[in-house]
Amino acid sequence: MLEKKITEQSEWCEPFTFIQAADTQIGFSDDINWGGKGTGNWEIDAAHCWKLVENINKIKPTPKFLIICGDIVHAMPKGLIKYSDGGLLSSSKYSNYNSWKSQNKTFKNIIDNIKIPILYVCGNHDIGDRPTPISISFYESLYGQHFYAKWLFGIRIIVINSQLFNDSSDAQELQDKQEEWLIKELSMIKYKKPKHAIIFQHQPWFINNEDEDTGYYNIRKEIRKIWLPRFKESGIKKIFCGHYHRNSTVLTNDKKLEIITTSAVGKQLSQNEVNYNKSFEKDISDINPGMRVIRINDNINHNYYTFV
Numbered sequence: 001m002l003e004k005k006i007t008e009q010s011e012w013c014e015p016f017t018f019i020q021a022a023d024t025q026i027g028f029s030d031d032i033n034w035g036g037k038g039t040g041n042w043e044i045d046a047a048h049c050w051k052l053v054e055n056i057n058k059i060k061p062t063p064k065f066l067i068i069c070g071d072i073v074h075a076m077p078k079g080l081i082k083y084s085d086g087g088l089l090s091s092s093k094y095s096n097y098n099s100w101k102s103q104n105k106t107f108k109n110i111i112d113n114i115k116i117p118i119l120y121v122c123g124n125h126d127i128g129d130r131p132t133p134i135s136i137s138f139y140e141s142l143y144g145q146h147f148y149a150k151w152l153f154g155i156r157i158i159v160i161n162s163q164l165f166n167d168s169s170d171a172q173e174l175q176d177k178q179e180e181w182l183i184k185e186l187s188m189i190k191y192k193k194p195k196h197a198i199i200f201q202h203q204p205w206f207i208n209n210e211d212e213d214t215g216y217y218n219i220r221k222e223i224r225k226i227w228l229p230r231f232k233e234s235g236i237k238k239i240f241c242g243h244y245h246r247n248s249t250v251l252t253n254d255k256k257l258e259i260i261t262t263s264a265v266g267k268q269l270s271q272n273e274v275n276y277n278k279s280f281e282k283d284i285s286d287i288n289p290g291m292r293v294i295r296i297n298d299n300i301n302h303n304y305y306t307f308v
């Protein structure tokens with residue numbers, strides 16, 4: 001194995017590039033509810049994940065790191081509490097421990113071939129739409145802390161667990177801890193004024209505009225109204241997300257904060273499918289699997305690239 005450790009560094013030295021990706025979601029393409037065959041093998045999503053590996057390993061100069069913004073696999077782990085389905089939040093219907101184990105094994109076997117360090121972010125499929133301390137502990141056993149921050153190459157990287165902002169009913173203590181930590185983190189940034197501080201999460205705060213109604217793909221409006229001003233106040237200008245299986249780049253009304261949602265490494269969704277949050281058999285998405293290349297300089301520039 002190549003050395004892939006990443007050392008923290010708070011002083012800014014020089015411009016650099018890193019990669020953001022989301023929704024490798026091993027197993028999604030096999031899901032019969034989403035046009036899959038239900039055969040129990042993950043070869044379609046595994047092939048997309050290999051494309052991520054091959055594309056990243058070819059980039060010159062070498063990007064400093066990769067950050068994967070959640071939905072690493074499709075099956076949810078154990079520990080989710082069943083509740084009635086049909087609302088905005090899906091139940092534990094995706095919870096399948098054997099598939100969860102097998103999909104994570106498939107993912108690890110592929111991703112270990114990437115030559116650069118990798119940071120992880122948890123998604124709703126990794127810990128549940130309504131996570132519990134147990135479902136989060138399954139994630140942490142494989143990928144580390146569900147929220148954290150690091151100084152990397154002179155910028156502050158803040159990773160949050162968006163699922164707890166989405167619904168903390170079954171893990172309120174953990175969300176209290178996360179909120180307390182995040183408020184401290186934001187005050188530190190406001191005081192220290194790093195060259196850049198960037199937030200990474202799975203579920204976007206919003207997709208089209210900050211006043212849009214609450215839906216499956218954004219964070220509830222009332223929570224959004226509390227946290228977006230706090231982010232702006234601390235000097236955060238960019239938040240990178242996944243979850244949507246499509247691309248979206250949008251500013252807050254005052255243009256101070258950009259929410260960048262990156263499409264999937266794996267299965268893409270059509271506009272109809274995200275509008276109705278269900279599969280449309282005949283729809284073919286207008287987006288192809290890919291990743292986002294982020295260039296850090298005095299500004300932060302980013303572009304989505306389809307895999308070659």
Ligand SMILES: [Fe+2]
Pocket residue numbers: 023025071123125243244245
């Ligand atoms: Fe996803």
